[in-house]
Amino acid sequence: MGKVYLVGAGPGDPELLTLKAARLLEEADVVLHDSLVGLGVGERISASAQVIDVGKRCGRKLLTQDEINALLVTYAASHDVVVRLKGGDPSIFGRAGEELEALRKAKVEFEIVPGVTAALGAAAAAGISLTDRRLASQILFATFSRRPEANAMDWGCLSPATTLVLYMPGPEYAEVARRLAEAGLPGDLPCAIVSSASGLRQQVRWTSVGGLSTEEKLPAPALIIVGRVASQQILEINDEFWRAERSDPPPQRLSVI
Amino acid sequence: MGKVYLVGAGPGDPELLTLKAARLLEEADVVLHDSLVGLGVGERISASAQVIDVGKRCGRKLLTQDEINALLVTYAASHDVVVRLKGGDPSIFGRAGEELEALRKAKVEFEIVPGVTAALGAAAAAGISLTDRRLASQILFATFSRRPEANAMDWGCLSPATTLVLYMPGPEYAEVARRLAEAGLPGDLPCAIVSSASGLRQQVRWTSVGGLSTEEKLPAPALIIVGRVASQQILEINDEFWRAERSDPPPQRLSVI
Numbered sequence: 001m002g003k004v005y006l007v008g009a010g011p012g013d014p015e016l017l018t019l020k021a022a023r024l025l026e027e028a029d030v031v032l033h034d035s036l037v038g039l040g041v042g043e044r045i046s047a048s049a050q051v052i053d054v055g056k057r058c059g060r061k062l063l064t065q066d067e068i069n070a071l072l073v074t075y076a077a078s079h080d081v082v083v084r085l086k087g088g089d090p091s092i093f094g095r096a097g098e099e100l101e102a103l104r105k106a107k108v109e110f111e112i113v114p115g116v117t118a119a120l121g122a123a124a125a126a127g128i129s130l131t132d133r134r135l136a137s138q139i140l141f142a143t144f145s146r147r148p149e150a151n152a153m154d155w156g157c158l159s160p161a162t163t164l165v166l167y168m169p170g171p172e173y174a175e176v177a178r179r180l181a182e183a184g185l186p187g188d189l190p191c192a193i194v195s196s197a198s199g200l201r202q203q204v205r206w207t208s209v210g211g212l213s214t215e216e217k218l219p220a221p222a223l224i225i226v227g228r229v230a231s232q233q234i235l236e237i238n239d240e241f242w243r244a245e246r247s248d249p250p251p252q253r254l255s256v257i
Numbered sequence: 258m259g260k261v262y263l264v265g266a267g268p269g270d271p272e273l274l275t276l277k278a279a280r281l282l283e284e285a286d287v288v289l290h291d292s293l294v295g296l297g298v299g300e301r302i303s304a305s306a307q308v309i310d311v312g313k314r315c316g317r318k319l320l321t322q323d324e325i326n327a328l329l330v331t332y333a334a335s336h337d338v339v340v341r342l343k344g345g346d347p348s349i350f351g352r353a354g355e356e357l358e359a360l361r362k363a364k365v366e367f368e369i370v371p372g373v374t375a376a377l378g379a380a381a382a383a384g385i386s387l388t389d390r391r392l393a394s395q396i397l398f399a400t401f402s403r404r405p406e407a408n409a410m411d412w413g414c415l416s417p418a419t420t421l422v423l424y425m426p427g428p429e430y431a432e433v434a435r436r437l438a439e440a441g442l443p444g445d446l447p448c449a450i451v452s453s454a455s456g457l458r459q460q461v462r463w464t465s466v467g468g469l470s471t472e473e474k475l476p477a478p479a480l481i482i483v484g485r486v487a488s489q490q491i492l493e494i495n496d497e498f499w500r501a502e503r504s505d506p507p508p509q510r511l512s513v514i
Binding site: 008010011013014015016017018019020022023089090091092093094095096097098100110111112113114115116117120121123124127128129130131132133134135137138139140141142143198229 | 265267268270271272273274275276277279280346347348349350351352353354355357367368369370371372373374377378380381384385386387388389390391392394395396397398399400455486
């Protein structure tokens with residue numbers, strides 16, 4: 001019996017693979033990867049490895065989740081090093097849960113190798129801190145669904161001190177904007193749309209909850225950062241913060257995070 | 258004028274550095290690092306580089322944030338490659354905001370190099386998916402403060418479908434448990450305490466919101482994962498989910514995330 005490694009491939013730039021992920025791709029006998037994984041990352045896979053694309057293409061699934069689970073168990077029975085390569089980090093919106101369950105049930109040894117999740121690639125691309133302590137004290141990672149019955153997004157909790165990172169927002173920005181407004185977020189709250197973070201086609205658009213609905217759609221993979229940190233005008237906000245803090249420093253504000 | 262790279266060092270294991278971080282540590286003329294950065298990571302720094310520990314030791318700050326900001330600007334004036342190395346990812350609870358502001362004001366070129374944040378290292382250590390789609394649809398990253406006036410933690414929003422990752426929980430688990438219960442979380446909601454994720458001294462403890470108060474304190478760096486995904490009994494929960502889904506599959510539940 002071999003071992004299955006659930007490996008995060010990072011946000012796109014092959015240099016954002018971890019050293020461990022790069023080593024495992026060189027050692028792998030079999031690599032099962034999502035289509036989201038960048039082409040440059042694929043070049044790091046050993047030439048002798050069997051490579052299987054299990055992802056989606058143009059909305060059409062190549063393999064069902066059950067089929068992927070079964071493949072992992074089957075390959076582990078006859079190969080030493082099986083790498084399941086996922087975009088970003090395996091434990092964030094990567095459906096690792098079902099694969100882990102299948103491996104546990106089949107008593108196949110496994111290990112999760114964490115990676116740089118898309119939100120961190122996007123924050124780096126935008127040059128912002130998601131938890132700038134003067135503006136934000138917590139971060140919510142969520143996805144967007146257009147289905148009205150979706151109770152998955154519990155955005156009622158969003159406070160001005162929360163940075164929201166919306167994975168896979170889809171092309172309906174107007175719908176996203178409407179839902180954010182319904183959740184009580186002000187129209188002038190900044191947003192940054194980041195497409196292909198860290199990749200060759202990286203794009204960043206600066207807008208606001210109100211302006212989002214008329215923004216040009218950026219190609220997937222994309223995500224939207226919503227919150228006071230998602231602004232190019234952050235310098236001015238910071239100046240105000242520091243003036244207030246320096247003129248009369250309330251000790252409790254110094255350690256907000 | 259040189260360039261300053263704000264580089265994430267990952268959760269501890271030096272193999273969880275990105276390829277880009279490893280390259281920059283080899284090329285660096287100066288490295289300013291936090292104490293949280295693991296020793297093995299330090300070994301990757303070029304022997305010719307000037308290395309400065311700007312972190313905290315035993316609660317005592319070696320340098321103030323203003324002094325660190327000033328050092329970054331000063332070194333960039335006379336060195337080509339200045340690396341500011343931070344534990345985890347720079348944009349998550351790393352005070353990168355203030356350093357970015359100082360660099361922008363001084364017109365110093367900078368780049369953020371994202372890393373594997375501690376929550377992802379902890380999820381990998383515990384062998385769980387933070388967003389297992391059968392149990393969780395969003396993740397909240399927050400910190401814990403014992404100050405009663407702290408409005409930073411807006412935990413009122415926590416739903417059973419939210420996974421909470423609590424960075425830097427401190428040693429007062431009973432206080433954390435009390436605040437979680439006050440936020441409406443049930444006593445039997447699972448928790449995992451992860452200490453030194455991915456490092457040589459990694460430890461994982463499985464408990465619950467109710468049980469947290471009497472748990473043995475684990476050494477820092479530690480974090481607490483709270484939510485239905487943070488359980489070793491996840492297999493049984495999953496079985497129930499699948500039975501329900503397979504007997505009468507409502508199409509909308511298949512794409513919760």
